[in-house]
Amino acid sequence: KILILDFGSQYTQLIARRVRETNVYCELHSYDVDEAFIRAFDPAGIILSGGPASVIEEETPRAPQVVFELGVPVLGTCYGMQTMAAQLGGAVENSMQREFGYAEVRAQGHSALLRDIQDRVNEAGHGLLDVWMSHGDKVTVLPEGFKIIASNAATPIAGMADETRRFYGLQFHSEVTHTLQGKAIIARFVHDICGIGYDWNMPDYVEEAIGRVRSEVGSDEVILGLSGGVDSSVVAALLHRAIGEQLTCVFVDNGLLRLNEAEQVMETFAKNLGVKVIHVDASTEFMKHLTGVTEPEQKRKIIGREFVEVFQRESAKLPNAKWLAQGTIYPDVIESAGAKTKKAHAIKSHHNVGGLPESLHLKLLEPLRELFKDEVRELGIALGLPHDMVYRHPFPGPGLGVRILGEVKQEYADLLRRADAIFIEELRASGWYEKTSQAFAVFLPVKSVGVMGDGRTYDYVVALRAVQTQDFMTAHWAELPYTLLGKVSNRIINEIRGINRVVYDISGKPPATIEWE
Ligand code: XMP
Structure with missing residues (x-):
């Protein structure tokens, strides 16, 4: 099992997630847990997270010394790498230039951690990695026994390794998905370097x-x-x-x-x-x-x-x-x-x-x-x-209250519920439900004129909304097939007396929001 020591980065939990994704058990604890706890935990490997502090300042967090004495592999990320370098005799300095966001680093092929992991190869045959950086400080002097395993112009020591002691440091965040090979790097660490098998899964988690x-x-x-x-x-x-x-x-x-x-x-x-x-x-x-x-x-x-x-x-x-x-x-x-x-x-x-x-x-x-x-x-x-x-789409706490524009009335809620159910039923039947992140109908309390049979109708409008999104902070409207939209529209108008017009919402978020209210 892996022990993750948390130095307060907003990404620490992502490390745990990445480790769990490799089917390896891990626990996350604060960096200042007792030495006795760490020994009793008996980790097969330790990961030091990033954190907001600066190792250059005094009284900032350090890894318990026992981490480097257990004889198990250690991977330091960002602040974790910097404190590792500082504690083992290297040096860390404040960069003139903060590096934040996407960066490309060159991986040195000799390291057990990054060997054959790359997004591209340059003309010189070096592996290149797309990574996510977020740091002000950087390691400027390697501790004894370490070599550089990744670098770029802004951060010459973007990765370091002491292969004998199996200590690794990465300045970039391998736990975030923007580091495209992050999962492979973490899998390499836990499976190959720490030697842990695929020993953790959801049924185990349930028991735990x-x-x-x-x-x-x-x-x-x-x-x-x-x-x-x-x-x-x-x-x-x-x-x-x-x-x-x-x-x-x-x-x-x-x-x-x-x-x-x-x-x-x-x-x-x-x-x-x-x-x-x-x-x-x-x-x-x-x-x-x-x-x-x-x-x-x-x-x-x-x-x-x-x-x-x-x-x-x-x-x-x-x-x-x-x-x-x-x-x-x-x-x-x-x-x-x-x-x-x-x-x-x-x-x-x-x-x-x-x-x-x-x-x-x-x-x-x-x-x-x-x-x-x-x-x-x-x-x-x-x-x-x-x-x-x-696998249901999310539904907001205020429910149809924010999908009936303006005053909420029982009559409107009843009409909307039926229209929404038809939409969802057709999405499911056509396989589009899983391809959209959220879909629903919205009730517009305006009336428009229509014709049904030989008669004039004067009824309400329903808008359909379907979006695709990762995190619901931004979203694209879903490009549903016209035939599907046509079928939903027909069914709603034919089956629900009181609605004679259906429109499709083609606004992205931003500038629109997903819900209409
Ligand atoms: P908006 O409309 O802000 O919605 O783009 C983003 C996501 O949040 C959902 N939502 C809510 N969820 N309580 C919730 O639990 C609420 O009050 C609420 N309002 C919006 C919305 O359905 C979408 O998934």
């Missing part, structure tokens, strides 16, 4: 996660807000396995869910899995509070506030609960940390990211905190959740 939840909550009771989305569904399945009857889920139907969603959630969890689920039908209450409200942010706030109120009321009925479980996943953790420091502009207030207010007086249980979305999905499958549920 179950063990961790059990030891964390003991015999306490836990409440979970189940939304039917991927993350909370996976948490429900995991906790049910781990603590069975100690888990109670609260499912709030706000009247703004997709067609048959409440029934599906109850069937999957309560009926099939035997999870305790309290189904609260609060749709009338939500509708009442939304009456007359047209401004998007105000609608979002009302839906968010109502949710908290209903949830609090329900959880008050479970006085023994000590924990609130949440489906927080790793990107949420980075984003909320980023939001604190960056002060991003609030384009939309997301009500389910901040979590429930502290007034609940419950301890937070976040068993997916270290996983990425695709790992959460894998975990869901390993826990036996249905494929369609685990």
Whole structure:
């Protein structure tokens, strides 16, 4: 197993992810863990992460000396490489020139770490790598026993190795996907250099996660807000396995869910899995509070506030609960940390990211905190959740509330649900559901004239939205086939009385957003 020591880089968790992707078990710990812990952990290799500090300054983090005394391979990344160099007798200086973003480095073919790993070869036969750099300091003098294994003009020592002791340093971040060969480099380190086999997989992770939840909550009771989305569904399945009857889920139907969603959630969890689920039908209450409200942010706030109120009321009925479980996943953790420091502009207030207010007086249980979305999905499958549920498109917390423009009315929600279901059904049938990241219908409360049979119609408009994106921060509209769009349009207009026109949204994000409100 691999021990990752964290010096505070925003990419540390990505190292863990890359290691897990190579099917090797790893744990991430702070750089200042006890020496005794490290010895007892008995790692087959150690990775030192990057970090925001500068080794040139005093009192900045150092790797515990034992790291270099265990006789196991060590890979230092960015700050990890710099502290390795400084601790082993090399030198680090502040660069005049910061290097940030894409860079090309030349790999020296002799090193066990980078041999035959390259994106291109130059005329001289040297391997070239496309990498991601993010540093101000750099190593300027190699420690004794080290050779240069990668370099470029800005950073002559972009990689170093002491092949005898099997110590490696890389100035660039092999853990980010922008370093195209990053995965191969990490695989090389863990499999070939540390000699670890393919010994870790999702079923193992399930067992481990179950063990961790059990030891964390003991015999306490836990409440979970189940939304039917991927993350909370996976948490429900995991906790049910781990603590069975100690888990109670609260499912709030706000009247703004997709067609048959409440029934599906109850069937999957309560009926099939035997999870305790309290189904609260609060749709009338939500509708009442939304009456007359047209401004998007105000609608979002009302839906968010109502949710908290209903949830609090329900959880008050479970006085023994000590924990609130949440489906927080790793990107949420980075984003909320980023939001604190960056002060991003609030384009939309997301009500389910901040979590429930502290007034609940419950301890937070976040068993997916270290996983990425695709790992959460894998975990869901390993826990036996249905494929369609685990690979579902995301659905916003305020639901149809932000897909009905302007005032939300029961009539609009009912029309929209049916149109959306037709769209999704046709996407699935044509194989386009998996090719899009998110797709849905939007209700436009404007009427236009049409003709059906011999009669005039004067009905509402539905817009279809389908996007492709990696991270939902930017998105392209999906180039759905015209035949598919035609079929969806026909079905919606023919099957749903009250809608006589369908349009397709061809706006990218930015400048548009994915949701219309
Ligand atoms: P936008 O519309 O900002 O959406 O481009 C980006 C992604 O976020 C989802 N979204 C939300 N998700 N609570 C959520 O959990 C919300 O309040 C919310 N608003 C938007 C949206 O569906 C898309 O996937």
